[in-house]
Amino acid sequence: MSATIKDVAKLAGVAVSTVSYALNNSTKISEETKRKVLRAAEELCFRPSGAARNLKKRKSETIGLFLNDLGGPFYSQVIEGVQEVVASNGYNLIVCSTYGGENSSAHRFLREQFVDGAIIMGTAISDSLILQVASESFPIVVLDRALRGDYVHNVLITNEQGAYDAVSHLIKLGRSKIEFLSGPTVAFDNSLRFDGYKRALMEHNLPIPNKISMFGRFVEAGGYQAVKLMIASKQLPDAIFAANDEMAIGAIRALHESGIRVPEDVAIVGFDNINISPIIRPALTTISHSKYEMGAIATQLVFNARKHENEIILPTQLVVRQSCGYKDGLQETDYDAIVASILHVGGRKQN
Known part of the structure; x- marks a missing residue:
């Protein structure tokens, strides 16, 4: 029987959430704790479901695009721009609706950092959550939204x-x-x-x-x-x-x-x-205005994020x-x- 994340947590003597942070290279836990969790995971031959995680690289090679609504003609052009740049970098794209509030997949992916970076359009995800999870290893780009932070970048239009x-x-x-x-x-x-x-x-x-x-x-x-x-x-x-x-x-x-x-x-x-x-x-x-360019430029910012503020106005x-x-x-x-x-x-x- 395959090991579970709970088995890793028990062997490492930490909470399940700490295992998730370690596997996602979060800055919320110490490097010593990360090493302890990864040693336990390797000892148990644990691999996350779907083989989405690579313990050696600690990268999902996936970018998350989180939108208030997946329908309508506006979002399709944004998604197209994001997808093209994601694919050109050899990554995968997950597109999620924020419907369902804090229980939505989009919120869970952000809190647990199941992706390597995020692009967010809409107001359903709070400023406080975005600022809390954004980091050097987890850059976030917001589209057409007034939000500033060290690792939160902006693509705006006039x-x-x-x-x-x-x-x-x-x-x-x-x-x-x-x-x-x-x-x-x-x-x-x-x-x-x-x-x-x-x-x-x-x-x-x-x-x-x-x-x-x-x-x-x-x-x-x-x-x-x-x-x-x-x-x-x-x-x-x-x-x-x-x-x-x-x-x-x-x-x-x-x-x-x-x-x-x-x-x-x-x-x-x-x-x-x-x-x-x-x-x-x-x-x-x-x-x-160019919806395609908005999505493509936002994705480029995810891949080339720096701590200093990045703001592009189209x-x-x-x-x-x-x-x-x-x-x-x-x-x-x-x-x-x-x-x-x-x-x-x-x-x-x-x-």
Whole structure:
């Protein structure tokens, strides 16, 4: 019968969690304790299930990508960028949802350091846990999140400027009553996009709302329901800036069902330039950024992590399509990945 982790703990005279720390090369225990645990494991010929661990190297050769949600068109492009760099380094990738809170696989993988490094997007994993587990041997990269630490690195986008550009474009088209369709208010990117929205209104001497009145939770169904409620209230704006494309698409569907024309009656602008944005009708004006590059660069940071702070900020760009209409020579534009001229990863361009 094969030895178990409990057998190793008993022989070494330590707790099971200490064995896990030793096998994962954690800095939470002393080098002497690590050596004692590894000697016990070798004596018992213990190997973790799945042969994922190599006791000599004490490496899993696996990177963890932890996301709030595994569905939707946004995450697929991030995953693609991560996967390509992981594979080029001869590593494996585990992608986990943080659904389930502290009992989720993502939380367990972080606490026990079952992977060699982590990339985190979303707020379900707390700042305190990330700062607690990040170390020289366990680097963590967070995407589009305000978090700093010696071994916590950041890949950000220009959220505030992108939102400012989107709303300024609507104003140039003659729109003056512009509503903000919000995602979760606790989300870092949503807050910055709201700031950009307000700055554009302020600089053009338009009234700034005292509070957010439409909440779409970053999902299409949320955008649809929020706009349905707005229509029922008979407080129709002449434009909507949605904090992401999925909500914008839901908003367009709700307006169409009520016989409200887009863009003639209400112009719509989204954020993210997901793959289906140019396909819907009318094609969605949006703020584009390279999701592929975001994932690829984050993974490069995991493999090349240093103690000093690493922060990379990727640009955004307005993509003008039919959902906001045209005026004064403003034409439809196509987004070409300008990131490649700044920091090229993997020879890929974002569509």
